[in-house]
Amino acid sequence: MDVLKHDVLIIGGGGAGLRAAIAIGEENPNLSVGLVSKVYPMRSHTVSAEGGAAAVIKPNDSFEAHIQDTITGSDWLADQDAVEIFVTEAPREMLRLEHWGCPWSREPDGSVAVRPFGGMKIQRTWFAADKTGFHMLHTLFQTSLKFGNVTRYDEWFALRLLVEGGRVQGVAALELLTGQVRAILGKAVILCTGGAGRIFPFTTNAAIKTGDGLAIAYRAGVPLKDMEFVQYHPTGLPFTGILITEAARAEGGILVNKDGYRYLQDYNLGQPLDHLDPNSGHPKLATMELGPRDRLSQAFVKEMEKGRTIKTRYGDVVHLDVRHLGEEKINKKIPFVRELAKNYAGIDPVKEPIPVRPVVHYMMGGIHTDVNAATPLPGLFAAGECACVSINGANRLGSNSLTELLVFGARAGRQAARWAMEHSDFDTESLRRQAEDEQRRIAQQFIHRDGGNETIAGLKAELNTAMEEGAGIYRTEEKLRATCHKIQELKERFRNVRLDDRTASYNTELVAALELECMLDCAEAVAYSAWMRRESRGSHQRTDYPQRDDQQFLKHSLAYRTDGEPRIEYLDVVITRWPPAERVYGR
Amino acid sequence: MAADHSERTCTLEVFRFHPETDEHPRFQTYQVPYHEDWVVLDALNHIKNEIDGSLTYRWSCRMGVCGSCGMLINGTPRLSCAAFLRDYYPRPIRVEPLSHFPVIRDLVINFDDFLHKLQEVKGWLVPREPRSLDDGEYRQTPAQLAQYKQYSMCINCMLCYAACPVYGHNPEFIGPAAIALAQRYNLDSRDGARDERFQVIQSNEGVWECTLVGECSAVCPKNVDPAGAIQGAKLQGAREWWASLLLSWGKSRT
Numbered sequence: 001m002d003v004l005k006h007d008v009l010i011i012g013g014g015g016a017g018l019r020a021a022i023a024i025g026e027e028n029p030n031l032s033v034g035l036v037s038k039v040y041p042m043r044s045h046t047v048s049a050e051g052g053a054a055a056v057i058k059p060n061d062s063f064e065a066h067i068q069d070t071i072t073g074s075d076w077l078a079d080q081d082a083v084e085i086f087v088t089e090a091p092r093e094m095l096r097l098e099h100w101g102c103p104w105s106r107e108p109d110g111s112v113a114v115r116p117f118g119g120m121k122i123q124r125t126w127f128a129a130d131k132t133g134f135h136m137l138h139t140l141f142q143t144s145l146k147f148g149n150v151t152r153y154d155e156w157f158a159l160r161l162l163v164e165g166g167r168v169q170g171v172a173a174l175e176l177l178t179g180q181v182r183a184i185l186g187k188a189v190i191l192c193t194g195g196a197g198r199i200f201p202f203t204t205n206a207a208i209k210t211g212d213g214l215a216i217a218y219r220a221g222v223p224l225k226d227m228e229f230v231q232y233h234p235t236g237l238p239f240t241g242i243l244i245t246e247a248a249r250a251e252g253g254i255l256v257n258k259d260g261y262r263y264l265q266d267y268n269l270g271q272p273l274d275h276l277d278p279n280s281g282h283p284k285l286a287t288m289e290l291g292p293r294d295r296l297s298q299a300f301v302k303e304m305e306k307g308r309t310i311k312t313r314y315g316d317v318v319h320l321d322v323r324h325l326g327e328e329k330i331n332k333k334i335p336f337v338r339e340l341a342k343n344y345a346g347i348d349p350v351k352e353p354i355p356v357r358p359v360v361h362y363m364m365g366g367i368h369t370d371v372n373a374a375t376p377l378p379g380l381f382a383a384g385e386c387a388c389v390s391i392n393g394a395n396r397l398g399s400n401s402l403t404e405l406l407v408f409g410a411r412a413g414r415q416a417a418r419w420a421m422e423h424s425d426f427d428t429e430s431l432r433r434q435a436e437d438e439q440r441r442i443a444q445q446f447i448h449r450d451g452g453n454e455t456i457a458g459l460k461a462e463l464n465t466a467m468e469e470g471a472g473i474y475r476t477e478e479k480l481r482a483t484c485h486k487i488q489e490l491k492e493r494f495r496n497v498r499l500d501d502r503t504a505s506y507n508t509e510l511v512a513a514l515e516l517e518c519m520l521d522c523a524e525a526v527a528y529s530a531w532m533r534r535e536s537r538g539s540h541q542r543t544d545y546p547q548r549d550d551q552q553f554l555k556h557s558l559a560y561r562t563d564g565e566p567r568i569e570y571l572d573v574v575i576t577r578w579p580p581a582e583r584v585y586g587r
Numbered sequence: 588m589a590a591d592h593s594e595r596t597c598t599l600e601v602f603r604f605h606p607e608t609d610e611h612p613r614f615q616t617y618q619v620p621y622h623e624d625w626v627v628l629d630a631l632n633h634i635k636n637e638i639d640g641s642l643t644y645r646w647s648c649r650m651g652v653c654g655s656c657g658m659l660i661n662g663t664p665r666l667s668c669a670a671f672l673r674d675y676y677p678r679p680i681r682v683e684p685l686s687h688f689p690v691i692r693d694l695v696i697n698f699d700d701f702l703h704k705l706q707e708v709k710g711w712l713v714p715r716e717p718r719s720l721d722d723g724e725y726r727q728t729p730a731q732l733a734q735y736k737q738y739s740m741c742i743n744c745m746l747c748y749a750a751c752p753v754y755g756h757n758p759e760f761i762g763p764a765a766i767a768l769a770q771r772y773n774l775d776s777r778d779g780a781r782d783e784r785f786q787v788i789q790s791n792e793g794v795w796e797c798t799l800v801g802e803c804s805a806v807c808p809k810n811v812d813p814a815g816a817i818q819g820a821k822l823q824g825a826r827e828w829w830a831s832l833l834l835s836w837g838k839s840r841t
Contacts, residue, residue, distance in 0.1 A: 039645075040702075042743050043653045057723075098724045101712030101775060103732060103739050110726030134652055135739065142711040142768075177691065206647040239624055242650045340650060343669060457636035500640030503607050506692040509640040 001439070002182050003432050006034035006151065007420040008413075009170060009186030011158045011213055013037030014044030015133070015402065016384025016409035017192035018140035019093075023413025025147035031417055034184055036153040036173055038208065038511070041141045045194050045206045046405065049133020050245035050336060051117060052125035053402035055090035058114060061122045063087050070400060071578050073119040073292050074364075074393025075538035075548065077226065077556070079574040082371050082389045086400075086407050093406035094126055102139040103128050115333075116250040117399045119292035119585070121285050125399040130245050130336040136402060153184065157511055158212065160438045161189065161220040164427040167378040168220070172435035174442070176511065179504030181442065183435035187423045188379050188416035191217060192409065195363040195385040196522040198515075200471075201464035203360040204236055204243040213386045215518035217367045218525065222375050223558035223569070225388040227522070228530035229364035229539050231396055232473055234296035236359025237345050238314035244337055244356055246398045248349075249289040251333045252282060253322040255296075256353070257308040263318070264288045267299040270586020276324055287586040294395040294539040295585065297358035301473050312355060319353035326350075358473065362401065364392040364539065365529070368558060373412035379419060383412040390556065393573075394538025445495075446513055452498035456512050459497065463490055463516075463523055471527050476544050480531040487524050488565065494520060524566055525559040532568045533557060550580050595621040597672050598679035599630055601642065604690055612690070614681075615639075621676055628656055628667040631682070631694075643693035651808060654742035657749070658694050659683040664746035664806045685749035687758070698745050704761050708769040708787050715779030731776040738771035738816055740809045747803035747813050753796050760796045761788065763803035763813030770816040773823075785824070794820045 008024055010017045013035055024033050037044070056066050066087045071078055098104055098112065105113045105127050117125040128135040144150060155176040162170040162183060170185035196211025197203040218224050234255070235244040249255070254275050257263045262272045270287035274280040283290050300318060303309055309316035322330060322337070327350045330338055341349045366388035373381045373389075384405040391404060463486075470483025494517060501509040535549035536542050555570040596618045604612035617638055619630045628646055635642050646656040649668045656667045661681050672680070688696035718725060747763035754760045769788055773781045788794050797817045804814040 039647060039653075039655070040743075043645075043647050043655050045648070045653075047653050047742075048648050048650060092720050095720050095724055099712075099714065099718060099720070099777075101772065101777060103736060103775075104724075106727055106729050106732055108729065110728045110731070112724050131652070131740075134742070138739075138741075142705070145706050146711055206653060207649070208647050240649065343651070455636075456640070503605065503641075505606055506643055506695055508643050509635075 001432055001436050003428060004034065004182060004184045005426065006184070006186045007031040008416045009034045009036060009184060009189045010192060011036050011171060011189065012044070012192035012194065012384070012386070013039070013041030013152070014192060014194060014384065014405070015046035015137055015140060016405035016412070017190070018137070018144050019406050019409030020190050020192060020383060020413035020416070021144050021150050022140065022147065023410040024417045025149055027414050027417040028421065029147070029149055031149060031420060033150045034153060034186060035150055036156045036158055036171065036184060038155060038157045038176070038212070040154045041152070042138060044137060045209055046133045046137040048204070048206060048243065049402055050130045050243060051247040051250070052115060052127035052132045052399045053094060053136065054117065054120065054125050054397070054399040055094040055403055056087065056124055057091050057094070057112060058124065061124050065122050066124060068578065069120050069286070070391060070397060072583055073395055073397040074391070075395055075583055076554065076580040077393030077537060077573055078391050079389065080576040080578055081574050083391050084576070085371050086391045086404060089407045090403045093410060094403065097136060097139060097406065100139050100143045103135055105129055115247060116283060116285050116290055117397065118246050118249070118290050118296070119286055119397040120399070123285070125250070127247065130247050130334045133402060157514060158216060159442070159514065160434070161216050161380065162431045162434045163220055163377070164430045167423070168380040169426055169431055172438040176506055179507055181435060181439035183432050185426050185428070185431055187420040187426070188381065190373070190412045190416050191367060191380070191382040191386055192384045193386045195366070196519060197360050197363065199463060199519045199523045199526065200360040200467050202236070202241050202468070204233060204241055205360070210515035210519050211522035212515065212518045213382070214367060215521040217375065217380065217382065218521050218561045220377060221561070222377050222380065223368045223560050224525040225365055225368040225556050225558055226390060226393070226529070227363070227365035227525040227559055228533050228557060229394050230360060230471065230526065231293055231362040231364060231539050232297035232358040233293055233361035234300060234358050235320050235356040237340070238312055238317055238355055238357055240344050241359045242340055242344050243359070243361065244320060244340065244354055245334065248320060248322055248334050248337050249283065251322070251329065252325055253289065253320050255289055256319050256321055257303055258310045259308065262288065263303050263308065264291065264296065264299055267295065267302065268586065269295060269299070291585045292395055293398060297473055298541060300358050310355070315357060317355040317357045320356045321353040322349050323351065323353065362396055364388070364390070364394065364396050365526070372415045373408050374415060379423065381412040381416050383408040394540060446497070446499055446510055447502050449498070452496040454493050454496045454498060456497060456509070456516055459490055459494060460516055460519070463487070463519060467523055467527070471530050474541050474543050475530055476542065477531070480527060483527045484531055484565070487520060487527055491520050491524070521561065528566045529557045529559050529568055554580060597621040597630065597676050599634070600679055600681045601634070601694070602683040603693055605692055621672060623673050625672045626668050627658070627660055627670045627672065627680060627682060630672060631667065643695055645695055652742060654744035657685050657744045657746050659685060659749065664749040666744060666746070666808050669808060685745055687749055687751070687755045688745070696745070700758065701743070701745060701748065701762070701765065704765040705768065708761060708765050709780055709784050710765065710768040710772065712772055712775060712778050713780035713783070715777060725777045727776050734776070735771045735774035737811060738767045738774065741767055741811045742809055744808065746806045746808065750802040750806040752800060752802065753798060757796060763817065766794060766820055767811055767813040767816040770819055788820050789824050794824060
């Protein structure tokens with residue numbers, strides 16, 4: 001088997017991976033970087049992010065205020081040292097992107113414009129109309145082309161971490177074009193593979209969001225942290241789950257139930273101001289429609305239980321009404337919202353309200369890292385949605401994740417570069433053998449296997465249903481237990497999966513099987529961590545334990561993979577200057 | 588995927604080619620359930636999940652922004668996530684890989700050529716005046732932003748290359764999306780590398796090859812208007828040619 005070698009390997013070519021690659025080029029342009037991605041970098045899911053990226057830049061703002069908003073939003077589960085680093089490094093990272101050409105929306109004087117965002121008490125969200133992630137990703141990708149030290153492995157699927165002598169030294173990866181498995185060695189490896197929203201049936205996440213990096217880390221013994229915290233975005237289009245950005249509400253959009261009533265006022269999110277009166281102060285920051293995502297999604301469920309939502313053939317919805325903004329403002333500030341609603345919901349938001357419902361959007365949890373993006377496995381780093389530093393705790397504030405992938409992508413790149421300079425050698429023969437083992441495993445389990453009777457689509461549908469039933473917005477012991485047991489059953493049945501396609505070149509069915517295998521591992525970590533957390537905090541709501549319990553659970557969960565059910569351990573949250581308090585919005 | 592249950596079906600004729608087993612491409616016909624809200628990509632996913640796991644194509648976001656799922660649909664380059672069955676039904680829908688690219692397998696094309704071209708045109712910002720982070724952002728007014736914004740919307744979906752007769756005839760042609768990206772940076776008030784890009788674009792395989800049929804702009808799903816970018820580059824080229832003549836004339840007089 002061929003063995004390819006680099007100083008640093010990055011798995012994942014989205015925002016975090018590209019930022020890491022550029023950081024390595026800036027740190028030491030002599031280091032060779034291998035960028036392994038299962039899709040071409042500009043296809044990565046960063047591209048779908050819409051609303052904006054938060055960083056303190058305006059004179060009326062302060063680091064202290066951004067830190068407080070983030071910690072409050074996290075329901076005190078964020079590590080405060082990490083939040084402080086994040087907030088203080090954010091402005092320079094955002095400026096770098098501006099210097100690389102990102103087309104930020106501007107004020108008349110030419111300075112960068114900011115908009116309000118949910119749970120932020122001061123306007124600090126930079127935006128590029130409502131395609132912020134798209135512009136950030138393409139700016140990063142185009143900028144990365146300047147660096148001659150990056151070798152891209154586009155459409156290679158990372159199968160397994162290669163670990164020898166107690167440190168990670170590369171990955172075994174499948175080249176999709178040829179179907180060949182190769183050992184790609186790196187003295188340091190950075191995982192930037194995104195989240196696993198596809199374990200749920202109704203999600204804003206692209207098809208590629210299958211938790212591959214989370215799973216290969218988990219299988220190598222690295223714990224997954226705070227996996228029970230899954231963010232539902234309150235405004236997805238029914239049927240497709242396409243995201244309608246929070247920016248629609250930041251620009252003044254309102255949420256109403258079937259009676260046209262702004263129902264959020266009944267859920268401890270403050271009082272509505274007149275959205276038709278330009279002098280009323282609407283939209284008021286961190287109030288009503290600009291409350292945090294967890295609280296808004298929970299309010300939808302309560303409203304549905306009261307029978308005050310609107311029935312459609314794709315489930316219950318409420319209305320997001322932006323008509324009062326007028327056509328000009330809609331076209332200028334949220335043109336993509338209009339395009340998506342027209343194309344995929346068949347309505348023009350200039351004339352009609354947009355039907356929306358909560359939709360799985362983001363995983364607060366991920367691969368356990370410290371503030372330098374280092375995981376407990378020496379040589380392994382992680383950044384972006386696949387990582388959990390943690391700055392997001394039990395609920396991420398909108399517009400913190402795009403900034404997070406810059407700050408911690410850059411940190412991961414710098415740390416990995418330094419690590420690679422200190423560790424010069426490879427245990428090549430042993431690593432090659434591990435990759436050959438992985439090649440054999442894949443051949444035996446998927447390609448040369450006959451007689452299996454399980455289909456990928458069938459198993460995935462059952463997994464999706466189990467996750468929604470047990471690990472949705474409101475959870476109970478009983479349902480979580482059933483979901484956990486179902487996942488164990490599905491993992492067992494996965495051994496009998498049957499592929500139609502046994503050929504080598506560009507076998508997307510094989511990739512789908514490998515992705516499903518990753519999703520099963522991620523789902524297991526989510527469901528067991530949720531089962532064990534007997535309290536309610538942020539996005540994790542247990543109707544059988546409705547209160548936050550700081551005595552027992554002001555702690556991160558750590559899920560470790562075993563041959564049977566995962567082992568869940570706990571780690572204290574880092575509290576520095578902001579002691580836990582009541583989480584208040586709208587008063 | 589939740590959907591209404593209907594008895595109606597829709598016919599898809601899908602281009603198939605497997606390099607390991609097929610000498611020539613062929614078309615395979617599938618019957619899929621017809622749903623008003625389905626796009627062609629939903630129908631392909633239905634085939635892959637329920638009928639034939641070997642069908643091969645790219646897709647990801649299903650919201651028209653990742654650029655993965657470009658195909659020829661009844662002969663026209665489209666994003667399959669934005670092409671609704673209802674716009675074709677009850678006629679059969681023919682699905683083929685994007686033209687002008689080598690086919691890897693079924694609907695998957697090789698577009699590495701485009702990635703090389705992005706590199707060639709220096710598709711990134713080269714600062715006109717270097718600026719330190721301590722100096723804050725470059726000032727750029729909304730009017731200056733509007734100069735290039737449209738050309739920054741390209742999702743690299745390759746529909747314009749599939750529609751471009753010049754690229755079909757001459758694969759050396761840099762092509763619509765790469766020229767649009769070059770213009771995107773040329774028109775950015777922060778950029779200073781217009782002359783370097785100018786050299787590449789004005790070369791033989793560049794902008795003068797384009798006969799301005801405008802097919803690229805017609806198929807662009809994001810209204811980038813690459814034909815406008817090419818026209819702009821041509822004008823710029825002509826202007827600078829005249830300027831160089833006048834300048835040398837002026838010099839020779841003094």
